[in-house]
Amino acid sequence: MGDLLPITVIGAAAGDIVLSLPRLPRSGEDQEAKEIDQQIGGSGFNVARALARLQIPVINGIPVGNGYWGKRITKEMQALGLGVTLTNSSLDNGWCLAMVEPDGERSFVSISGCEVDWSSAMLSAITLPERGYIYSSGYVMASKTTAILCDWLLASPPGQTLLLDFGPRLPNIDPAFIDALPVGRTILTLNRDEMTILCGTGDPVAQASNYSSKRKITIICRLGLQGTWICLPDRDPEHVAAYKVKVVDTIGAGDAHSSGMLAGLSQGMSLKDAVELGNRVAAIVVSRSGAAGAPTIKELKEFVFE
Numbered sequence: 001m002g003d004l005l006p007i008t009v010i011g012a013a014a015g016d017i018v019l020s021l022p023r024l025p026r027s028g029e030d031q032e033a034k035e036i037d038q039q040i041g042g043s044g045f046n047v048a049r050a051l052a053r054l055q056i057p058v059i060n061g062i063p064v065g066n067g068y069w070g071k072r073i074t075k076e077m078q079a080l081g082l083g084v085t086l087t088n089s090s091l092d093n094g095w096c097l098a099m100v101e102p103d104g105e106r107s108f109v110s111i112s113g114c115e116v117d118w119s120s121a122m123l124s125a126i127t128l129p130e131r132g133y134i135y136s137s138g139y140v141m142a143s144k145t146t147a148i149l150c151d152w153l154l155a156s157p158p159g160q161t162l163l164l165d166f167g168p169r170l171p172n173i174d175p176a177f178i179d180a181l182p183v184g185r186t187i188l189t190l191n192r193d194e195m196t197i198l199c200g201t202g203d204p205v206a207q208a209s210n211y212s213s214k215r216k217i218t219i220i221c222r223l224g225l226q227g228t229w230i231c232l233p234d235r236d237p238e239h240v241a242a243y244k245v246k247v248v249d250t251i252g253a254g255d256a257h258s259s260g261m262l263a264g265l266s267q268g269m270s271l272k273d274a275v276e277l278g279n280r281v282a283a284i285v286v287s288r289s290g291a292a293g294a295p296t297i298k299e300l301k302e303f304v305f306e
Contacts, residue, residue: 004056005268006057007133007266008132008133008134008135009048009059009135009136010061010126010134011045011061011062011137012063012094012137013042013064014040014094014095015068015069015095015096016041016042016291017038018036019036019100020100022101023101024099041098042093042094042096044061044115048080049080050294050295051259051262051266052081053294056266058082060086061085062086063122065087065092068092070093086122086126091117092113092114094110094111094115095113096109096111103247104286110139115140116143118149120148123148128156128157133262134160134162135164135165135262136164137164137169138164138165138167138168138170139169141153142169161187164187164189165190165254165255166190183216183217184216187217188219188220189220189261191223195208199219208231209236212233224242224253225242225244227279228257228279245287246306247287248288251290251291252285252290253282253285253286256282256284256294258278260274260277261278280300284303
């Protein structure tokens, strides 16, 4: 693959308890469910795991706690060859109840842990190279120690490109941070709902394109089966088609897409080719149960799409 740019992953690792149920319970209702699996997930860990399986160098900026989930996360990181850099001696990692309906749609109940407890001392343990990519998610950018982490991201070296996935925590992220994102080295990856929240109502791709041109940042518009649109400043949006698979559930779909894009960018691919790789990785992940189904290089080459 030649020289690869490292990806610094700043995010969460958490326990995922995955349930299958016919529909979400209404308030006050008792709903029978089936436990499908217990996995290690969290946006940061999902991305780091996928990158490791694709043999992309990862700088691990994921906090690891002191309890049951922290021990499991440490074990899984070691199995992936990810050195544990950030530890928290007073808190365990959080966990998440992921409820999957028959159509594959998922809903979450999250319990936060050490992944939202950032400090300047912790972040100083991360050594950033002059060039590379930094991934971070809204789950940690909207934490109780938001300002510390957001200031660190904004102060990153000019040779580092930020790839940020705000996710469902977008409404809780400080608008001043979003306004301060560095011009020319910021990529935002958004789904349809997030595009409306950030860029305004109307045609989502048109609104994202206008926002991109106004702010001089790149926006990746993820529209599921309708594919992905790339919005670069002052250019027409470019479409990248989705891959067709039988969807089992959509847990970790956005994380998988980010990891595929980052893997491509690390290898020096064009942004369009990197987004196409993101579409491929995401399609494989949603064809499997939970967020732990990121492919290896061999699986990526051999997977048969519909």
